Amino acid sequence: MDLDQARAILNYAHSAFISIDERGGIVYWNIRAEEMFGRTRAQAVGQSLADMIIPERLRDAHREGLRRFMQTGEGKVLNKRLELSALRVDGSEFPVELTVSALAEDRGWSFHAFILDISERRDAEVQRQSLLDELQRALRGSEERLAVTVNALAEAVTIRGPDNHLIYANQAALDRLSLSSVEELRRADPHELMGPYETTGEDGREIRMEDLPSVRVLRGEDAEPLMLRSVNRNTGEEEWVLLKATAVRDASGAIEAAVTIIENVTTAKRSSLRMEFLARASRVLASSLDYQQTLRNVAGLAVPQVADWCAVDLFDAVGERVRVAVAHVDPAKLQMAERLRAFEPEELDPDQGLGLVLRTGEPLLYKEIPDELLVEAAVDEEHLGLLRAVGMRSVLVVPMAVRSRTIGALTMVSAESGRTFDQSDVELAERIAEVAALAVENARLYSERTEVARTLQSSLLPEAPPEVPGWEIAVLYRPAGHESEVGGDFYDFWEVDGDWLMVIGDVTGKGVRAASVTSLVRHTAWAASDFDSRPGQILARVDSALKRRPSLSVCSSLCLRISPGRATLASGGHPLPFRLSEDGVAELGSAGTLLGAFTKFDWPETEFVMRPGDTLVAITDGVTDTVGLDDERFGVSRLEEILQATQNESPTVIRERLVAALEDFQVGAQADDTAIVIMRFTGAPAVQETGRLAANANVGALGVP
Amino acid sequence: MIQASPFEIRSERNADSGRLSLIGELDIATSPQVEEAARGMLSEGVRELVVDLREITFIDSSGLRMLIVLSDGATKEGWTLGLIRPSEPMSVFAITGADENLPFIEEPAAQ
Numbered sequence: 001m002d003l004d005q006a007r008a009i010l011n012y013a014h015s016a017f018i019s020i021d022e023r024g025g026i027v028y029w030n031i032r033a034e035e036m037f038g039r040t041r042a043q044a045v046g047q048s049l050a051d052m053i054i055p056e057r058l059r060d061a062h063r064e065g066l067r068r069f070m071q072t073g074e075g076k077v078l079n080k081r082l083e084l085s086a087l088r089v090d091g092s093e094f095p096v097e098l099t100v101s102a103l104a105e106d107r108g109w110s111f112h113a114f115i116l117d118i119s120e121r122r123d124a125e126v127q128r129q130s131l132l133d134e135l136q137r138a139l140r141g142s143e144e145r146l147a148v149t150v151n152a153l154a155e156a157v158t159i160r161g162p163d164n165h166l167i168y169a170n171q172a173a174l175d176r177l178s179l180s181s182v183e184e185l186r187r188a189d190p191h192e193l194m195g196p197y198e199t200t201g202e203d204g205r206e207i208r209m210e211d212l213p214s215v216r217v218l219r220g221e222d223a224e225p226l227m228l229r230s231v232n233r234n235t236g237e238e239e240w241v242l243l244k245a246t247a248v249r250d251a252s253g254a255i256e257a258a259v260t261i262i263e264n265v266t267t268a269k270r271s272s273l274r275m276e277f278l279a280r281a282s283r284v285l286a287s288s289l290d291y292q293q294t295l296r297n298v299a300g301l302a303v304p305q306v307a308d309w310c311a312v313d314l315f316d317a318v319g320e321r322v323r324v325a326v327a328h329v330d331p332a333k334l335q336m337a338e339r340l341r342a343f344e345p346e347e348l349d350p351d352q353g354l355g356l357v358l359r360t361g362e363p364l365l366y367k368e369i370p371d372e373l374l375v376e377a378a379v380d381e382e383h384l385g386l387l388r389a390v391g392m393r394s395v396l397v398v399p400m401a402v403r404s405r406t407i408g409a410l411t412m413v414s415a416e417s418g419r420t421f422d423q424s425d426v427e428l429a430e431r432i433a434e435v436a437a438l439a440v441e442n443a444r445l446y447s448e449r450t451e452v453a454r455t456l457q458s459s460l461l462p463e464a465p466p467e468v469p470g471w472e473i474a475v476l477y478r479p480a481g482h483e484s485e486v487g488g489d490f491y492d493f494w495e496v497d498g499d500w501l502m503v504i505g506d507v508t509g510k511g512v513r514a515a516s517v518t519s520l521v522r523h524t525a526w527a528a529s530d531f532d533s534r535p536g537q538i539l540a541r542v543d544s545a546l547k548r549r550p551s552l553s554v555c556s557s558l559c560l561r562i563s564p565g566r567a568t569l570a571s572g573g574h575p576l577p578f579r580l581s582e583d584g585v586a587e588l589g590s591a592g593t594l595l596g597a598f599t600k601f602d603w604p605e606t607e608f609v610m611r612p613g614d615t616l617v618a619i620t621d622g623v624t625d626t627v628g629l630d631d632e633r634f635g636v637s638r639l640e641e642i643l644q645a646t647q648n649e650s651p652t653v654i655r656e657r658l659v660a661a662l663e664d665f666q667v668g669a670q671a672d673d674t675a676i677v678i679m680r681f682t683g684a685p686a687v688q689e690t691g692r693l694a695a696n697a698n699v700g701a702l703g704v705p
Numbered sequence: 706m707i708q709a710s711p712f713e714i715r716s717e718r719n720a721d722s723g724r725l726s727l728i729g730e731l732d733i734a735t736s737p738q739v740e741e742a743a744r745g746m747l748s749e750g751v752r753e754l755v756v757d758l759r760e761i762t763f764i765d766s767s768g769l770r771m772l773i774v775l776s777d778g779a780t781k782e783g784w785t786l787g788l789i790r791p792s793e794p795m796s797v798f799a800i801t802g803a804d805e806n807l808p809f810i811e812e813p814a815a816q
Contacts, residue, residue, distance in 0.1 A: 506766060508766050508767060508769075508770040552773065552774055552777050554770055554773060556766065556801065571800070573800060573801030573802060573803075574800070575800065576800070591799060591800040591801070591802065592802065593801065593802030593806070594769075594773075594801035594802055594803065597773050597801070597802075597803075597806070598773075598802055598803070598805075598806035599806065600802065600805050600806050601802060602802070621765065621766055621797075625732075625765050625766075631730065633763065672733065672765070672766075
């Protein structure tokens with residue numbers, strides 16, 4: 001899941017969605033934006049936002065705001081609902097509501113806006129104002145006139161008197177409150193009228209009567225419009241309403257009553273909540289290749305806005321279920337889910353719930369969960385008790401499918417919030433499941449690829465440094481970049497005629513192509529050593545083998561033949577090794593031609609003595625090319641310093657110091673493969689190669705001088 | 706990945722000869738850009754290409770490989786490549802034999 005996929009979803013958003021870069025240039029423009037502003041994506045992308053949709057008088061403020069944010073990181077307009085004027089292609093202006101968020105990306109900041117055309121809402125506001133004027137007059141006149149005016153409105157209107165009692169409601173408001181007449185309304189306790197509803201604000205906090213705008217207006221406060229979510233406890237229906245209250249004053253200016261206009265904004269609010277959720281979920285899903293964690297994050301996002309519970313189950317290759325995530329806002333409830341899990345049968349019932357979804361690949365909606373259903377599903381009394389304790393009101397299960405194969409299911413449960421799910425919830429869940437399924441599939445493919453790469457890599461490296469008599473050996477191999485790429489560095493040891501050959505090399509490039517070159521180099525070197533095991537000759541054979549390949553294949557390599565007390569080496573364009581001895585640290589050998597690359601070549605051999613305690617260190621250029629702060633390279637001198645400081649240590653210790661120094665130095669991701677071979681000559685081998693050696697060893701052991 | 710230090714390719718063209726002057730570090734991140742720029746020039750009809758390495762500050766095995774690929778291409782495709790040595794000696798040319806094998810040219814006068 002990448003940005004493109006997230007954008008594919010955003011493309012069909014109900015709101016216009018526009019992204020801009022730090023300089024105000026448009027980088028994304030969805031279909032709804034094309035309709036709203038009358039410009040196609042091709043016309044908009046690359047242009048300045050100011051020129052496209054901002055009325056001229058506001059452009060300076062926009063540029064100034066952008067500039068200030070870039071300088072100070074402060075954005076006055078970020079993450080809140082704004083109402084502004086926008087410009088269509090024909091030059092006409094219209095009111096919009098927008099929310100802008102800023103996102104720091106690799107390439108710098110980007111800004112994203114959801115934009116809604118609120119022309120209709122504005123018109124309604126104008127109407128509402130004239131209605132209020134009318135109401136003011138009517139309150140002082142006759143009630144009949146009031147009723148005639150207000151009942152014609154589709155929107156619910158209530159009037160609250162100074163003692164907080166509702167004194168009037170139009171027909172739409174009476175319907176909402178399930179009352180038959182204004183008289184009934186006047187008799188009712190105002191608290192009781194709120195009774196059948198579970199009311200919460202946008203932040204999920206409970207809304208009490210004293211929080212209502214009309215009640216606040218009566219207290220003399222300035223009450224801003226209040227968006228609240230009400231769930232009818234009886235029907236489970238969820239509604240989002242916007243309450244706007246205005247004071248009605250008498251001739252002396254004292255507050256006489258408060259008029260509330262109740263606007264049902266359920267459709268718009270749900271749609272914007274869902275877009276937000278989808279956008280967040282897309283980002284979460286795109287953020288990690290650890291799909292188990294990713295799915296846990298998505299389940300977490302769904303509660304409590306979309307559902308009280310959210311669970312993700314994946315089915316493995318044989319259709320067995322693995323629950324990967326359950327989320328609930330209350331951790332105590334999560335324990336309940338675990339206990340419930342213990343009662344679930346091993347085999348899924350193909351005729352209900354998950355089993356049914358797995359079998360049919362179709363979503364399932366249980367709008368209401370009657371107690372009988374729980375009784376039917378429960379295996380025993382304890383199970384039933386638990387099921388009842390969850391208090392499920394409504395459940396939906398949607399399949400997670402990849403290319404018509406159902407790989408899992410997303411389950412959402414509505415419980416304590418008391419709302420029932422409907423078709424639009426199923427649709428939202430399906431979109432989430434679709435994106436989540438893709439994330440899982442990507443992660444699976446990725447881990448398979450990683451597995452292949454690991455196998456390939458391990459076939460290219462000796463499993464562990466071999467036991468070479470008289471030598472103590474430590475090796476290191478750190479592949480760069482993604483695990484799924486096979487690196488081009490290698491090393492190898494093998495025995496020839498009682499001596500040992502060591503080859504370390506670096507094939508330029510990565511991936512399967514580099515791997516096949518690596519394999520060719522190693523096999524050629526092995527085969528060549530059977531005929532002539534002199535390092536220069538081995539490199540010559542490898543060079544010709546590489547040159548026979550159809551495409552340019554280049555490799556640097558160091559070949560070393562070791563026997564007790566001495567070694568011969570040749571380099572094929574590879575960094576020369578170091579010898580650590582009493583005399584300090586010295587580079588050994590002389591340069592030779594890169595393999596597979598050039599027509600003029602030479603692989604001179606150097607023979608040298610290794611005294612007991614002397615150590616050879618061979619590396620690939622990944623070590624010296626390691627990038628640190630300010631693009632500085634690790635370089636040869638740092639390497640020499642470390643070798644100097646560790647020359648009396650064992651190969652393992654030297655390796656650990658080197659790794660620590662590299663890790664300290666390195667900034668950012670490792671750019672290149674790194675291979676290191678460290679070999680210390682410990683003295684005469686313990687094996688009885690010659691009678692004299694064995695005899696000496698025995699004499700020494702007996703303490704005879 | 707960390708941000709690489711600014712790398713720059715200056716290109717000049719005069720009829721069928723072209724010149725790419727490289728400034729900065731020639732490594733795994735920047736080498737492909739040079740190869741692309743060179744390919745671009747060749748596709749526009751350049752037959753003599755000079756790659757000026759005087760102002761490079763670093764070259765790794767990917768950079769060297771890219772130069773070998775260009776040199777190989779020149780031989781096989783029948784165009785001429787000339788390389789101007791970095792002003793600071795780069796050890797990779799010495800340890801790989803590239804010094805004797807890549808088509809380095811001496812440029813009498815600096816620009």
